[in-house]
Amino acid sequence: MNLQLFYHFGNYILWLGQIFKKPENHGMYYKETIRQMYDIGIGSLPIVFLISIFIGAVTAVQFYYQMAGTLIPPYYIGYIVRDMTIIELAPTITCLVLAGKVGSNMAAELGGMRQKEHIDAMEIMGVNTSAYLVLPKIIASLLMVPILVCAAALIGILGSYIASVPVGLFTSAEFIKGVRSFCALQCIYDVGQSSHLRIYPHKCFMLSGLFCKRGKYRVGRGQHKSSSV
Amino acid sequence: MIRAENIFKNFGDQVVLNGIDFLFEAGKTNLVIGKSGSGKTVLLKILVGLFKPTSGSVWYDDIDLVTANKTSLRKLRMQVGMLFQGNALFDSMTIEENIRFPLDMFTHMTLKEKTDQVNFCLERVSLSGVNKKFPSEISGGMQKRVGIARAIVLNPKYLFCDEPNSGLDPQTSITIDELISDITKDNNITTIINTHDMNSVMEIGENICLLEKGKLAWKGSKDEVLQDKNEVLHDFIFASPFLQKLIENSK
Ligand SMILES: Nc1ncnc2c1ncn2[C@@H]1O[C@H](COP(=O)(O)OP(=O)(O)O)[C@@H](O)[C@H]1O
Ligand SMILES: [Mg+2]
Numbered sequence: 001m002n003l004q005l006f007y008h009f010g011n012y013i014l015w016l017g018q019i020f021k022k023p024e025n026h027g028m029y030y031k032e033t034i035r036q037m038y039d040i041g042i043g044s045l046p047i048v049f050l051i052s053i054f055i056g057a058v059t060a061v062q063f064y065y066q067m068a069g070t071l072i073p074p075y076y077i078g079y080i081v082r083d084m085t086i087i088e089l090a091p092t093i094t095c096l097v098l099a100g101k102v103g104s105n106m107a108a109e110l111g112g113m114r115q116k117e118h119i120d121a122m123e124i125m126g127v128n129t130s131a132y133l134v135l136p137k138i139i140a141s142l143l144m145v146p147i148l149v150c151a152a153a154l155i156g157i158l159g160s161y162i163a164s165v166p167v168g169l170f171t172s173a174e175f176i177k178g179v180r181s182f183c184a185l186q187c188i189y190d191v192g193q194s195s196h197l198r199i200y201p202h203k204c205f206m207l208s209g210l211f212c213k214r215g216k217y218r219v220g221r222g223q224h225k226s227s228s229v
Numbered sequence: 230m231i232r233a234e235n236i237f238k239n240f241g242d243q244v245v246l247n248g249i250d251f252l253f254e255a256g257k258t259n260l261v262i263g264k265s266g267s268g269k270t271v272l273l274k275i276l277v278g279l280f281k282p283t284s285g286s287v288w289y290d291d292i293d294l295v296t297a298n299k300t301s302l303r304k305l306r307m308q309v310g311m312l313f314q315g316n317a318l319f320d321s322m323t324i325e326e327n328i329r330f331p332l333d334m335f336t337h338m339t340l341k342e343k344t345d346q347v348n349f350c351l352e353r354v355s356l357s358g359v360n361k362k363f364p365s366e367i368s369g370g371m372q373k374r375v376g377i378a379r380a381i382v383l384n385p386k387y388l389f390c391d392e393p394n395s396g397l398d399p400q401t402s403i404t405i406d407e408l409i410s411d412i413t414k415d416n417n418i419t420t421i422i423n424t425h426d427m428n429s430v431m432e433i434g435e436n437i438c439l440l441e442k443g444k445l446a447w448k449g450s451k452d453e454v455l456q457d458k459n460e461v462l463h464d465f466i467f468a469s470p471f472l473q474k475l476i477e478n479s480k
Contacts, residue, residue, distance in 0.1 A: 018299075025334050118278055121317040125331045126306035127382075 018130035019138075029136055036140035040102055044148060047101060048094055052152040056081060056087050056159030064169045074170035077160075078178020085156035094152045098145060106137055230255045231276060231387065231419055236285035238271055238443075245271050246282070247443035256417040258433045260412050263440035264423055264465065269423040270314065272440065273391055276421065277311060278302060289387065299360070307335060310380030314423075315390040316372045318364040318379070324351075325360040328379045335383065350378040354408060370401040381412060387415065388420045399428060406433050427466060430454065438467065 023029045063077050110133060113119050122129050157179060165172050230252040238246040245268045253259040253276075261269050274280045276287055278294050287294040289305060293326040297305065318327050325347055331342045351357050364372055373393060380388060390409060392404035410433040413420040424430065430437065434451035439462055446461040454466065467473055 028333055116320075117313045117315055117317040118319055120274075121313060123279065123312070124277055124306055124309055124311045125334065126303045126309075127334055128303065190449075 001206065005012055015130055018128060019134050021128055021131055023131060024126075024128065029132065032132065033136040033139050036136050038142050039105075040098075041144040041147065044098055044101060044144075045151070047097060048148050048152050049155055051093060051097060052085070052090060052156040053159035053162075056085055056156030056161075057092060057163030059084055059089070059156075060160030060164040061169070064164060072087070073174075075174040075178035077164070077170065078175040079181050081160040081176075082157060082179045085160075086153045089137070090153035091149050094149050095145070102141065141215050230290055230423070232288040233272075233276065234286045234288065236272070236275060236287070238268075238275060238280065239283050241473065245443050248274070249285075249440075249443075249445055251438050251445060253419055253421050254436055255419045257420070257435040258413050259419070259421045259426060259436045259438070260430060260434045261421065261438050261440060262430060262434075262465070263446075265425060267440040268443050269425075269440060270391055273389055273421065273423050277309060277389055280373050300377075305387045306381060308386040309389070310383070310385035310387070311389040312373065312380050312391065312393055314374040314395065316364070316376045318372060318375060318460045319366050323361050323363055324367070324375050327364065327375060328382050331379070346382060349380050351375075353381070353412070354378045355404075370397050370405065373397065373405055377405075377408065381416075384416065386418060388418050389411075390420070392423050392425070393468065394424065394426055394429060402426060402428060403432060409433070427469075430466075441465075454478070 043132055059081050063080050066073075067074075067077070073100055110119075113133070119133070122132065133150050161172075164170060165175055233249050233251045233253070236246050236249040237244070249272060261272060263269050264308070271280060275282050278287075282295060286296070292305060294302070294305070310350070318324075319330065322330070325479075328347045328350055329343050332338060332346060336343070338346070347360070348357070351360070354377050356371060356374050356378070359367055359371065359375075364375065367375070377390075377393075380390075388409070393409060394405050397405065409420060409422065412418065412461065422429070422433075429441045430452070431451055434454065436443060437447075437449055437451065437454070439447040441461045447457065447459045449457060457463075467476065
């Protein structure tokens with residue numbers, strides 16, 4: 001049991017060595033990276049939009065009711081919404097959702113390629129499949145996930161505005177004052193946190209997809225394994 | 230020339246290959262025949278290096294595949310083409326992109342040169358005008374041809390085909406077999422074909438190796454197949470009731 005753990009860890013390290021080898025052809029890797037960026041970025045935009053707009057809306061409305069009748073000025077709600085979405089909700093929820101969606105997509109794609117012998121075919125042509133199939137995905141997610149997190153934060157704040165100002169909980173000026181008050185350096189922290197959170201789960205997905213054995217049952221299992229990591 | 234030396238392969242307790250020695254000659258169509266489950270695919274995958282044998286070695290001219298490191302293995306792989314049992318065409322790419330993939334990856338040709346080479350290979354396998362179609366939009370026989378075209382696009386020295394005519398009608402099978410045989414002769418390639426189809430054996434079997442339960446049961450050429458009294462070979466060839474009826478009638 002314990003030895004198994006070392007075996008897998010050793011394999012993982014060897015595999016990392018293969019991934020960061022020099023690419024056979026930079027153009028192909030570049031094209032694949034762009035394709036992956038499109039898939040991850042544009043492909044995840046709808047779900048990120050949907051989730052963050054509700055997160056923002058609920059936060060604003062909920063805090064308004066909690067603070068009604070206290071002495072805290074209403075513009076604080078703008079401030080609270082900003083910090084909550086930027087520091088915690090946007091990165092965490094977006095990453096969780098993307099981990100499920102993008103991660104299992106990748107595992108399924110790689111598992112399918114393994115099963116249809118596409119990976120073997122590339123291996124025989126002499127392609128470094130560990131690198132060609134994985135490195136573009138890592139780079140694409142490192143680039144796109146922070147952008148998605150920023151978009152989620154922005155959309156969240158917009159959502160809270162839509163849910164509170166038109167219905168008259170407080171005025172537009174108050175909201176904007178709140179959003180702009182105090183230090184706003186968290187944005188940087190936010191981007192850092194999101195890219196940090198992301199890379200590890202991603203690699204696990206791809207590992208289980210790439211090494212999943214042939215056969216439909218195993219493909220399903222690889223996918224399941226990856227989404228529960 | 231590829232030489233298999235004393236190859237053993239186990240999966241867990243199951244012994245799949247049990248000491249195979251065989252010389253696959255250059256410029257000839259080398260056939261590996263045997264019943265389904267006799268280990269043909271496993272042997273082929275060991276020969277191309279997708280599986281490591283439990284023991285034994287595989288010599289490509291003077292390079293040992295089993296002990297070669299990953300870098301020299303990749304170099305060797307560029308001289309290898311393979312047609313898979315299920316074709317393994319990339320289904321998100323068009324036919325042209327499929328065949329061009331090895332060129333894109335490993336050469337610095339211009340797009341025009343690549344397109345010319347792709348068209349040359351497509352003509353070689355008697356297909357043209359399907360450049361912009363997807364693999365799911367053409368028939369099984371055409372997919373096999375595309376697989377062959379992709380395998381030969383880098384002018385390989387070694388060509389492997391895993392059951393190139395499974396799932397095809399007899400006429401299409403023969404054209405595929407002849408195509409592979411012609412390519413082998415024209416370019417002096419070492420070709421290894423897995424098959425269980427007796428038509429292919431009689432058509433292109435220049436150097437045949439019969440596997441039975443992981444052992445080499447018989448070797449020879451198509452001219453010796455009918456004369457030989459080997460029991461395993463006899464059972465394999467005359468398995469079809471149709472042939473047995475014919476023999477009984479002729480007696
Ligand atoms: N990856 C594998 N893991 C375990 N057993 C395998 C594997 N591949 C093939 N086998 C076993 O090897 C035997 C031979 O299979 P194969 O070479 O595919 O037969 P065929 O001659 O029909 O191509 C089968 O009994 C199969 O169970
Ligand atoms: Mg087989």
